[in-house]
Amino acid sequence: MNIPEPFRLLLFLAGTMAFVGLNAAYLVWVERKGAGRFQRRTGPTEVGYAGLLQPIADALKLMSKQLIVPPGVDATLFRLAPLLVLAPAMMCFVTIPFSETLVARNINVGLVMVFSFGSIHVMAIMLGGWASRNKYAIISAARIVSQNVAYEIPMLLVAVTLLMVTGTMNLHEIVQQQAGGFWNWNFFRLTANPLMPVTFVIFYICMLAETNRAPFDMAEAESELVAGAFTEYAGMGFGVFFMAEYANVVIGCSLATVLFFGGWQSPIGVLPGVFWFLLKLYLLVFSVIWVRWTFPRTQFYGLLNLSWKILIPLSLFILVLTSAMMKLF
Amino acid sequence: MPGYIHRMHEKMGENRTYAQFLPNTSRIDYLSAMHYTHAFVGVVERALKLEVPPRAEYIRVVTSELNRISSHLVWFGAFLLDLGGFTPLLYAFDDREKILDLLEGVTGSRLTYCYYRFGGVCNDVDDDFIRGTREFVEMMRPRLKLYRELVTDNIILRKRLENIGPIPAEMCRKYGATGPVIRGAGVPYDVRRMEPYSVYAGLDFEVPTHPEGDCMARYLVRMEEIGQSLRIIEQVLDRLPEGPVLAKAPKTVKLPPGDYCYAVEAARGRFAIRVTSDGKDIPYRVRLRAPSFSNLSLFEEASAGMMLPDALAVMGSLDLVIPDIDR
Amino acid sequence: MKHSPWQIINGFWSLLTGMRITLGQFFKPTVTVQYPHESLKMPSRFRGHIVFVRDPATGNSLCIACKACEKACPSDCIVVDGIKREGEKRKSVTDFKLDFTKCSLCGSCVEVCPTDALEFSRAYNLASTSKEQFHCIDLVQRLETDKK
Numbered sequence: 001m002n003i004p005e006p007f008r009l010l011l012f013l014a015g016t017m018a019f020v021g022l023n024a025a026y027l028v029w030v031e032r033k034g035a036g037r038f039q040r041r042t043g044p045t046e047v048g049y050a051g052l053l054q055p056i057a058d059a060l061k062l063m064s065k066q067l068i069v070p071p072g073v074d075a076t077l078f079r080l081a082p083l084l085v086l087a088p089a090m091m092c093f094v095t096i097p098f099s100e101t102l103v104a105r106n107i108n109v110g111l112v113m114v115f116s117f118g119s120i121h122v123m124a125i126m127l128g129g130w131a132s133r134n135k136y137a138i139i140s141a142a143r144i145v146s147q148n149v150a151y152e153i154p155m156l157l158v159a160v161t162l163l164m165v166t167g168t169m170n171l172h173e174i175v176q177q178q179a180g181g182f183w184n185w186n187f188f189r190l191t192a193n194p195l196m197p198v199t200f201v202i203f204y205i206c207m208l209a210e211t212n213r214a215p216f217d218m219a220e221a222e223s224e225l226v227a228g229a230f231t232e233y234a235g236m237g238f239g240v241f242f243m244a245e246y247a248n249v250v251i252g253c254s255l256a257t258v259l260f261f262g263g264w265q266s267p268i269g270v271l272p273g274v275f276w277f278l279l280k281l282y283l284l285v286f287s288v289i290w291v292r293w294t295f296p297r298t299q300f301y302g303l304l305n306l307s308w309k310i311l312i313p314l315s316l317f318i319l320v321l322t323s324a325m326m327k328l329f
Numbered sequence: 330m331p332g333y334i335h336r337m338h339e340k341m342g343e344n345r346t347y348a349q350f351l352p353n354t355s356r357i358d359y360l361s362a363m364h365y366t367h368a369f370v371g372v373v374e375r376a377l378k379l380e381v382p383p384r385a386e387y388i389r390v391v392t393s394e395l396n397r398i399s400s401h402l403v404w405f406g407a408f409l410l411d412l413g414g415f416t417p418l419l420y421a422f423d424d425r426e427k428i429l430d431l432l433e434g435v436t437g438s439r440l441t442y443c444y445y446r447f448g449g450v451c452n453d454v455d456d457d458f459i460r461g462t463r464e465f466v467e468m469m470r471p472r473l474k475l476y477r478e479l480v481t482d483n484i485i486l487r488k489r490l491e492n493i494g495p496i497p498a499e500m501c502r503k504y505g506a507t508g509p510v511i512r513g514a515g516v517p518y519d520v521r522r523m524e525p526y527s528v529y530a531g532l533d534f535e536v537p538t539h540p541e542g543d544c545m546a547r548y549l550v551r552m553e554e555i556g557q558s559l560r561i562i563e564q565v566l567d568r569l570p571e572g573p574v575l576a577k578a579p580k581t582v583k584l585p586p587g588d589y590c591y592a593v594e595a596a597r598g599r600f601a602i603r604v605t606s607d608g609k610d611i612p613y614r615v616r617l618r619a620p621s622f623s624n625l626s627l628f629e630e631a632s633a634g635m636m637l638p639d640a641l642a643v644m645g646s647l648d649l650v651i652p653d654i655d656r
Numbered sequence: 657m658k659h660s661p662w663q664i665i666n667g668f669w670s671l672l673t674g675m676r677i678t679l680g681q682f683f684k685p686t687v688t689v690q691y692p693h694e695s696l697k698m699p700s701r702f703r704g705h706i707v708f709v710r711d712p713a714t715g716n717s718l719c720i721a722c723k724a725c726e727k728a729c730p731s732d733c734i735v736v737d738g739i740k741r742e743g744e745k746r747k748s749v750t751d752f753k754l755d756f757t758k759c760s761l762c763g764s765c766v767e768v769c770p771t772d773a774l775e776f777s778r779a780y781n782l783a784s785t786s787k788e789q790f791h792c793i794d795l796v797q798r799l800e801t802d803k804k
Contacts, residue, residue, distance in 0.1 A: 038678050039419035041688040201668075214413065215485055294678045295485050295671065297413030299638045302488050310664060349730035352762035416678060423687050430699075437703035437776065443762040451767065452701065479677045484667030 012104040016093045020086075023250050024243035025055040027285065034289045058239075065235035073232065074131040081128030082233070082240040088120040089247035096254050097172045099264040099274040110171040111159060114255055118210070121244060122148040128241070132232040140231075143218055143300060150307040151209035157315035158203045161322050162259055165192045175263030182267035187260040191329070193322040200260050202315055207252035207288075209303070211245055214292040218300050253284035331625070335655040342604075342615030347373055347447070347582040350615070355441035357617060358653040360403055361596035362441050363389075363396040368602045370445045371526060372591035376584045376606070377447075384572040385449030386528045391462065391565050392432065392444065393593075394558040398469070399428045400596035401551050408548075408645040409480065412489060417480050424472055431461050448576035459566060466559050473556060481552065490545040494643035496631050497542050504627040508598025508620055509554065510647060513547035515540035520594035534561050544646040551648070583610045597621050597648055621653035695781070703761040704777035706754060708799045717799055718773035719749040725765035725774065731758040734765060749796060756790040 003011070029044070029052065036043030044051030069075055095110035097103040107113055122145055129141020165186065166174050178185050189196055209216040230241050257263055257280045264277040298306070338353050345353070354369045355362035367389060374381060402425045406418035429439045435458050436444040444450055480486055501511040511518050519536040521529040537553035539546035584606035592601040598620025605614040624647045632640045689696055698704075708717040721738025737751035766774045784790065 034682075035415070037682050037686075039416050040423060040681060040684060041419065041686050042690070045690070217413075290675060290678065290682075293416050294479075294674050295414060295483065296409060296489065297638075298485050299489055299636070301636075302485075345730055348728065348764060351764075352730055352760040356760075416681075420681070426687075434699045434701065437699075437701040437763075438761065441760075443760075451763065475677060479674045482670045483674050484670045487667075 009104070012094075016090050016104065020090050020093065020247050020250070021243075024246045025059065027246040027249070028055050028058065028242075030285070031289050031292075034286065035293050038290070038293045062236050062239040067237060068232075068234040070133070070232050073133045077127050077131035078232075079237075081124050081131060082237045082244075084124035084127065085121045085244040086240055086247065088117040088124075089244055089251060091117045092251045093254075095171055096251075096258060097175055097263055098277055100272065102274055103172055106170065106172050109169050111163070111169040111174075111259075114171075114251070115156065115159065118248070118251060119148070119152065121248060124244075125241075128230065128233070134231050137231050140218075144212060147212070147216065147218065147300075147303060148210055150304050151206045151311075154202055154307065154311040154315045155206040155210065157312070157319055158199050158206070159259075161193065161199060161315070161319050162186065164319075164322055164326060165189065171258050171263075175258055175265060178262040178265050179272075180265070182262065185260065185262040185265070191325075193318065193325060195318050195321060198314070199318055200256070202311055202318075203256060203260070205306075205311065207249075207256065208291065209307070211248040211252055213245070213249065213288060215295040215297050216303055217292075217297065218303065249285060249288055250281070253288065254281050256284055257281050331651060331654050333655070334652050336652075338656045339615055339617060342612055344611065346610050347584070347612065350612075351446075352441070352443050355443055356652070357619070357656055358595065358597070358600075358621070358650050359441050360650055361396050361400040363393045363444065364593050364595040365600060366442070366445045367393060367527070368591050368593045368600055370447055371593070372589050372602050372604050373447050373582060373584065375591055376587075376589040376604070377579070377582070379448050379578060380576055381449055382573050382576055383528070383570050384453075385574045385576075387565050387569050388450050388454055388574065389445060390527055390529070390532070391454075391562055391569075392435070392442075392450075394561050394565075395428050395432060395462070396442075397596045398555050398558050399425045401555050402428075404551060404596075404648045405476070405480075408648075409486075411641055411645045412486070414480070414486075417476065420472075420475070420479075424469065427461075427465050427468070431458060431465060434458055434461070446575060446578070447582060448578040449574045451575065453574045459569070462562060462566060466563055469555075469559055473552070476552065481549070487545065489638070489642055490548060490646070491543060492541075493544045493639045494631060494635070494646065495542045496547075496627065496643075500627055500630060504630075505623040506598065506620075506627055507623065508595070508648075509547050509550045510598065510624050510627075512536065512538050513550045513646075514542040520592050520599050524592055526591070526593060528565075532561055532564055534564075544642050547646045547648075581610050583608065584612070592618075595620060597650065597653065598624060617656055619653045619656055621647075621649045621651075625649050625654055692781075698778045698780055700778075702776065702778050702780065703763065704779040705756050705759065705761075705782075705793060706765060706774045706795070707777045708752070708795050709773055709775050710799065710802075715803065717749060717796070718771040719752065719769075720771055720773075721747045721749045722770060724768050724770060728764040728768040730762060730764065731755075731760055733759045752795040754793040754795060756793050757787065 032054070033043035033051065044054040047053045047057045069078055092114045094104045095107050095113055097106075126141045126145050129137040129144070132138075162174075163169060166177055168174060168177075174186075182188070187196060187200055193199065208214075212218075230238055233241065254277075257277060261280050261284075262276075263280075264272050264274060266272045266276045336356070338357055341353055342350055351366065351369065354366045357365050373379075402421040406421035409415075409417045432442060433439050435452060435454050436442045438444075444452070496506075496510060496514055498511065498514040498516050500506075501514050501516070507518060507520075515538060517536045517538045520526075522536055534557045537550050537557060539549050584604065586606055586608045588603060588605050590601060590603045592599055594600075599618070600620055601618040603614075603616040603618070604612050605616075607613045628644060628647065632643055635643070708719065710716070711718050719736070719738070721736050723736050726734045726736050733755040735751070735753045736749060738747040738749040740747045761776075763776075766776065782790070
């Protein structure tokens with residue numbers, strides 16, 4: 001049906017906000033239940049059936065707390081940081097294709113747009129840590145910035161590799177190229193690049209580091225730095241940072257789905273649709289939760305060493321290999 | 330926070346009779362309570378020259394080794410929690426539940442057992458305990474393999490622990506550190522071998538030692554100690570003789586005047602008690618030599634110039650229990 | 657920090673092994689007990705607070721108010737009182753107050769009692785809103801109420 005363009009955009013705006021909001025809230029539930037099951041215990045069960053109302057209870061608790069602005073902080077930046085951290089997450093969903101027809105804006109440079117908006121949250125955390133006027137917050141914010149910068153590079157190199165393989169930055173077209181059975185997905189496209197699964201692993205690790213998830217969660221290492229960059233935030237300001245973390249995880253996983261696993265294409269070649277996209281997305285999110293509850297944290301210099309000394313040379317090598325393969329075959 | 334849990338156990342020793350001091354001994358270090366009680370009943374038995382029946386000796390060894398395993402499991406879980414891995418804590422506590430259930434069936438308590446008495450133990454063990462302990466040993470060996478695959482071989486943990494926090498043997502000797510700290514520096518010092526007490530002289534077990542002296546060495550020493558404790562428990566259960574479990578002790582215990590000393594290998598190191606008596610039924614002085622205190626004192630020198638996460642790893646690998654430091 | 661490719665592959669494989677183990681544990685049943693919806697049964701030797709043993713012949717307690725438990729207690733929790741009634745050989749107890757806030761469950765009182773009048777109960781889910789309920793547990797009264 002033909003809905004006039006402004007209304008369609010408004011509908012998508014509302015839908016994206018709802019999607020991000022629900023995900024951020026209920027991924028908390030999934031994480032706590034998942035953590036419980038990995039540890040042979042049940043997660044939250046008391047509030048609502050199987051604890052399904054737990055995120056709502058948590059949100060109510062956070063909203064009932066006073067939004068403290070400590071004296072001496074930079075008031076504008078302090079209040080601005082939580083807003084800046086959540087808004088770009090919603091912007092990234094503009095170009096991600098949920099299905100054949102369900103995409104907000106089919107922009108030709110969709111890939112670049114997702115990466116650029118996805119980097120704004122680093123600036124917001126830095127603002128939050130800097131404005132807090134607390135030495136632990138500043139240390140943590142500085143660590144987050146250097147961690148994110150270090151892991152942007154392999155991520156972008158992987159994106160360039162994929163660009164060379166697919167030839168387009170339009171996410172919708174990238175998904176359409178992977179039509180057919182699952183052997184057409186970019187993950188298995190070994191003719192273009194025999195190390196394609198390694199490329200996916202590099203992308204996955206970079207995504208974990210970009211979103212500050214374990215084992216790379218130095219920023220929130222409770223045993224070392226209190227709550228890191230978010231020490232001075234109370235109530236919903238604190239809640240917003242954690243919602244933004246889950247929103248970033250969802251963006252990273254949906255980007256991985258679109259780039260490597262065929263987006264909304266089905267693995268057997270029939271009945272593509274939004275269902276497959278969501279299934280693949282949530283399997284990847286489950287694996288992110290799985291990784292978090294299995295491994296201890298790395299040290300900070302170990303993290304940076306991993307990026308600069310292992311991932312960057314590896315992704316450069318893959319880039320050169322892909323271009324060589326494309327030239328020769 | 331050291332200093333906040335000082336409960337004046339040594340002063341309480343001067344105000345209570347020997348039998349009344351027994352509950353105190355469990356609470357000095359409540360994670361390996363049996364060893365501390367063992368030291369106290371040992372010092373009184375040594376002074377009064379009491380013969381402990383062999384069945385009681387073997388029961389004491391079994392319960393002490395189970396307590397050692399449970400203490401090491403707590404250390405394992407808490408150490409990994411500090412390093413950021415939340416899951417192995419719960420797996421370790423699940424295993425520990427089985428030990429606590431076994432000991433609860435025998436003694437009635439889960440943490441601060443008041444089980445040993447002068448001349449033996451207060452209750453006999455029944456067949457349920459023996460069968461349950463054998464099942465526990467059967468279950469624990471594959472679990473140790475699970476911990477090795479999940480945690481010890483993990484590259485992230487190895488990067489965090491290898492070559493971090495070197496504590497050489499000279500530093501240990503300077504500060505009097507004992508237990509896994511000095512065994513992780515290459516010195517095979519174990520009170521069960523150096524000053525054998527109870528029936529350890531006749532049991533066949535190894536003292537795990539690693540020469541590197543870093544956090545990984547201390548970690549491996551403790552994991553291997555769990556395996557050796559399982560071996561000791563099996564041998565003891567095979568050799569458990571029949572007989573009484575409590576010898577006849579005097580109703581009011583009065584030590585002849587003098588100094589008496591007894592040392593045991595607790596989970597954290599060498600725990601020694603020295604009782605000075607002047608002939609009354611209340612000791613004149615009870616001196617407790619706590620292993621965590623000596624282990625903590627070398628932290629200042631060992632952690633000089635270290636990064637924050639590494640200092641955390643070193644502190645975790647020393648296995649400090651604050652009640653033991655403060656008494 | 658030089659890493660050979662073999663070390664990197666080995667390290668990555670150790671991560672995958674760890675993940676396989678946690679996934680295995682994911683599908684196993686939970687080991688926790690949902691207290692207070694379910695409760696655990698205590699073993700027979702469990703040390704709850706002490707209670708009187710009922711004499712099967714007379715239905716009263718066996719305590720003779722000799723105060724041996726009061727002397728043996730390390731924490732001074734017990735206060736015993738008794739009177740010698742007409743026509744009886746020994747004293748019988750009138751008052752036995754236990755201060756459970758100080759009790760360390762050491763068992764000295766149970767062991768030292770000459771008539772085995774005390775035993776451990778199996779009460780573990782005790783909760784109250786005031787200290788007084790545990791400050792002064794009256795064993796004589798409990799024996800009376802249990803009789804009914």
